[in-house]
Amino acid sequence: MTDQLLALIGDWGALAVGVITFLACAGVPIPALLAMLAAGAFAASGDLDLLAVGVASLAGALAGDQVGYGIGRLGRRGTESWIHRNRARAALFARAQASVERRGMLAVFLSRWLVSALGPYVNLLAGVARMNWPGFSLASLAGETLWVGIYVGLGYAAGANVESVATAVIDLSGLAASGALTLLFGWALWRRRTLR
Amino acid sequence: MRIRYRLPRWALITGFGLALGFTLIFAAKMLLWARDERDGAAVLPVAGWMPIGFLARSRDIPREVLLEAAGIEPGERARLTLAGIARQNGEPLEALVIRIEASIASWQARGND
Numbered sequence: 001m002t003d004q005l006l007a008l009i010g011d012w013g014a015l016a017v018g019v020i021t022f023l024a025c026a027g028v029p030i031p032a033l034l035a036m037l038a039a040g041a042f043a044a045s046g047d048l049d050l051l052a053v054g055v056a057s058l059a060g061a062l063a064g065d066q067v068g069y070g071i072g073r074l075g076r077r078g079t080e081s082w083i084h085r086n087r088a089r090a091a092l093f094a095r096a097q098a099s100v101e102r103r104g105m106l107a108v109f110l111s112r113w114l115v116s117a118l119g120p121y122v123n124l125l126a127g128v129a130r131m132n133w134p135g136f137s138l139a140s141l142a143g144e145t146l147w148v149g150i151y152v153g154l155g156y157a158a159g160a161n162v163e164s165v166a167t168a169v170i171d172l173s174g175l176a177a178s179g180a181l182t183l184l185f186g187w188a189l190w191r192r193r194t195l196r
Numbered sequence: 197m198r199i200r201y202r203l204p205r206w207a208l209i210t211g212f213g214l215a216l217g218f219t220l221i222f223a224a225k226m227l228l229w230a231r232d233e234r235d236g237a238a239v240l241p242v243a244g245w246m247p248i249g250f251l252a253r254s255r256d257i258p259r260e261v262l263l264e265a266a267g268i269e270p271g272e273r274a275r276l277t278l279a280g281i282a283r284q285n286g287e288p289l290e291a292l293v294i295r296i297e298a299s300i301a302s303w304q305a306r307g308n309d
């Protein structure tokens with residue numbers, strides 16, 4: 001699949017990278033990091049235009065985020081009566097919504113680039129919790145700009161060594177996501193023990 | 197009214213164990229990568245996904261040398277990958293790769309002059 005993905009980027013250029021980041025941010029499991037790294041490397045060798053790659057990647061990512069958020073909001077609308085049928089459940093959702101309003105922008109921003117594997121789920125949750133749309137969009141724009149800048153820039157800097165760098169970057173991204181989850185579960189276990 | 201939603205303890209422990217396992221696997225892969233890099237990164241073999249410019253850069257060869265070997269005039273649809281060029285030429289990819297490899301070897305044998 002990797003060779004086919006790279007060939008797609010070589011033949012279709014920025015358009016292919018834009019479609020790939022769109023699908024990845026909308027929740028389709030597709031290696032967007034590898035695509036951006038490769039496109040950056042192809043730009044360094046003069047095969048693609050760096051600005052076009054950056055703009056297409058960013059546009060695709062932002063559109064993908066909006067799709068995930070929209071699906072979350074639609075899903076919430078469809079389950080509204082189910083939520084309010086039970087007082088405890090309604091109170092739980094109200095708390096979740098208040099929490100998203102307080103810390104949602106930071107969560108959206110960090111899940112774009114630091115733990116990008118969690119990004120599509122955060123989009124859905126933000127939609128379900130009815131996070132305000134301008135706040136979501138602003139955090140998405142800031143985070144995705146950083147995400148695209150980091151990976152396209154790394155690919156550009158890596159140049160011909162892109163395959164080796166890609167292996168490391170993808171592993172590093174996995175390490176960041178699993179490390180964050182380890183801390184989260186560890187914190188929850190520790191908190192439960194101290195509250196007992 | 198304060199509602200607290202709690203995952204069962206077994207779910208937290210399972211989640212923690214799985215996340216920790218993945219963290220250790222990724223950390224080990226990073227260490228292996230660092231060791232391989234220290235020993236020197238391998239040059240990628242010529243492959244169909246490579247655009248001409250990328251291949252030229254990875255072999256430190258002028259793009260024009262590879263364009264000529266691929267039968268493409270300079271400036272003419274040079275962005276295509278080797279697989280795309282082979283399709284355009286109506287020839288098997290393997291034949292194009294052999295020609296490209298020969299031109300790389302010939303350029304390197306001439307001492308990059």
